[in-house]
Amino acid sequence: MRKRSTVKRKTVITAVAAMGIAGATIFVTTGSAQGHGYASSPTSRQVHCAEGTVTDCGAVQHEPQSVEGPKGFPEAGPEDGTICAGGNEGFAELDDPRGGEWPTTKLSGGANHTFSWTNTARHSTTDYQYFVTKDGWDPSSKLTRADLESEPFLTVPMDGKQPEATESHEGKLPDKSGRHLIVAVWNIADTANAFYSCADVEF
Numbered sequence: 362m363r364k365r366s367t368v369k370r371k372t373v374i375t376a377v378a379a380m381g382i383a384g385a386t387i388f389v390t391t392g393s394a395q396g397h398g399y400a401s402s403p404t405s406r407q408v409h410c411a412e413g414t415v416t417d418c419g420a421v422q423h424e425p426q427s428v429e430g431p432k433g434f435p436e437a438g439p440e441d442g443t444i445c446a447g448g449n450e451g452f453a454e455l456d457d458p459r460g461g462e463w464p465t466t467k468l469s470g471g472a473n474h475t476f477s478w479t480n481t482a483r484h485s486t487t488d489y490q491y492f493v494t495k496d497g498w499d500p501s502s503k504l505t506r507a508d509l510e511s512e513p514f515l516t517v518p519m520d521g522k523q524p525e526a527t528e529s530h531e532g533k534l535p536d537k538s539g540r541h542l543i544v545a546v547w548n549i550a551d552t553a554n555a556f557y558s559c560a561d562v563e564f
């Protein structure tokens with residue numbers, strides 16, 4: 362696995378968005394996959410896979426927008442150890458801690474951040490929620506609920522509205538330092554599902 366620069370580049374984000382749109386077109390033709398969005402900032406594991414900055418990702422590299430699982434996290438939702446894959450066995454690579462070596466995005470704890478999602482289908486939305494790991498989390502272990510602070514550090518209510526194709530919202534990052542994982546959840550209003558994205562960060 363190569364490390365990549367964590368400097369955000371608009372060209373890269375645009376390229377990923379274009380790939381997402383191309384992917385959606387293929388799904389319309391084949392009628393196979395559902396699912397339709399992923400966190401693009403901070404950079405999620407499925408974006409690293411789709412960009413090829415991380416290899417050996419399996420199927421998710423071709424459909425980063427498909428990490429869809431049951432909603433209701435953390436009371437319900439994907440089981441412990443399968444959270445980053447939204448409970449999908451086919452995306453188990455996203456839960457593999459890779460010895461703690463996933464590339465990280467550098468962020469300032471407590472600072473404002475523009476959180477972004479690339480949505481290839483604009484589902485009616487309940488809210489977006491962001492969880493962060495507790496201090497002392499072990500990045501070389503599979504993520505469980507017990508690893509996360511019990512309350513999301515940011516909730517963006519949408520009241521059933523459709524998000525933009527590139528959905529952004531301002532929020533305050535948790536006041537933390539060191540290596541952490543952010544779990545971003547997109548809760549769909551009119552289905553039983555949500556989309557899950559894990560982002561490795563360094564505050």
Ligand SMILES: [Cu+2]
Binds near residue numbers: 482
């Ligand atoms: Cu969808």
